[in-house]
Amino acid sequence: MDFFGKEIFENLNLFWGGFLTTIWVSLFSAVVSLVIGLVVACLRVTPSGGLKVMAIIYTEFFRNTPFLVQALALYFGLPKLGLQLQFDLFGLEFNQSFVVGTLALSLYTGAYVAETMRAGLLVVPSGQSEAARSLGLSLVQTLRYVVIPQAIRLVIPPLGNLYIAMIKNSAILSSIALVDLMSRAAFVNNRLDRTFEVYTAVIVFYLLLTLPLAWGVSYLEKKLNPLRARTLRLRGAR
């Protein structure tokens, strides 16, 4: 039988490794960028001068330069500084493309996460932290127990969008020799000469990653928002 994309279906296994790499690089970058974003956002809302300035420089630098340039600059630049970032861990090989790719994607996404988090922190009414401080909580305790738990709920939907964008941005890493979905697409196309079908398959693979994330985010959004959750419960009860 002959149908659209037949050759692709027969060679789906060729995409598998690339698909896994895209998932792994996205997962690692998601965790690292969340940590970076949280730290940088906290530094920006605290009064301390030097660290705040560094946080601002970091955010503005990574938000205002193209990701492709950052990735190429890190990949080709770090070895010039004598840094060959690659290692074996638990029998797994983390090559330079993977390590530098994760680093680049985390630094880039982290800048956006920081801005989103900062917006979330600023939206929590200042009365909340003033009350916490007057009850004797330290600055760190105030952030940890009062402000951040409230901010997290507000930032879940925009963060979800950031991580969807991050998965899509990971495609750029094929230019620093990461064998991800995009790189495998070129590989398969080089053997089958079916450009249109190959890239249609790649679109479907990316949708498989991004759409469930979009659904998950909208579910969390409902679940974590106390006001909406109550409204939904009331609606259900009626």
Add this chain to the structure above:
Amino acid sequence: MKILKNRTTYSAFVLIVALLTTLLLSACEANSTNTVLPEAKANTPPVSSTTAAPTLASPAPGVKEGIPTTGGFLDTIKQRGKLVVGVKFDQPGFGLNDPISNKLVGFEVDMAHEFARGLFGNPDKIEFVEAVSANRIPFLQEDKVDIVIATFTINEQRKQQIDFSDAYYVAQQKLLVKKGSSIKSVSDLAGKNVATVQGSTSEKNLAEKAPQAKPLLFGKYSEAFVALENGQAEAVTTDDVILSGLKLTSSNPANYEIVGAGFTTEPYGIGVKKGRSELLAYTNGTLAAMKTDGRWKDLYDKNVKPATGISAEPPR
């Protein structure tokens, strides 16, 4: 549309619509390739008798007797008044858009001018279109160009989709390494990082000849070379002419050497759309004439030799 109120169902609906649209579009595409009219026919300029008449009356200068210059698609080209050729814009020595003069230069560009001279008696009755590796076959099939002269390796897989002329150059795939490297041939590549370009014949050959090597695939050969310079890759592999260009344009050519007695041969041919026997015969005839009357040698020595340092004779 009550069903669409549910967000999950809505997203699933969008996904299905997107997929169906894609399938539909591809179906249209498949049909249209059979029915598409040659671009030349759609926007043929009014035929100027001054360009057409003399060429039809007597063979143009530089054309040997016996090379067909009329009939079939050749007439369409003549009516249009120019030859449309796909060449590389980024391949030193072969087809390069010179950034300083903003002019196209190279062996393949000069050969294209000779093909125009044979048809029109004027080498400048020509239009160049940039051909990158991935779009060379589609350009021919969609009539965006008449012929493609763009470091186009003749192989069986491609021959099923288009026709090739005889070879006008035979490159060999080799390895560029740092001087003193332990890599001497393709059999030394196991476990080594080897840089080349995504979607190239070189990538495919590397996977076949050195399956144990770890390919590092970049967008451009210049990036693959930086990886070698940095020690991220231990070799760059592609056609010898390209490797020579990379070595010669590096900051310190003496630090690098080309090794590995050509582990593949890459005969470059001129691509022609299937079914254009007159155009193919004209291309082969002119090519054969250029090989014997010294034009091939002149153009090669003018373009490729200075850029690569490799001497060559016309392939048989």
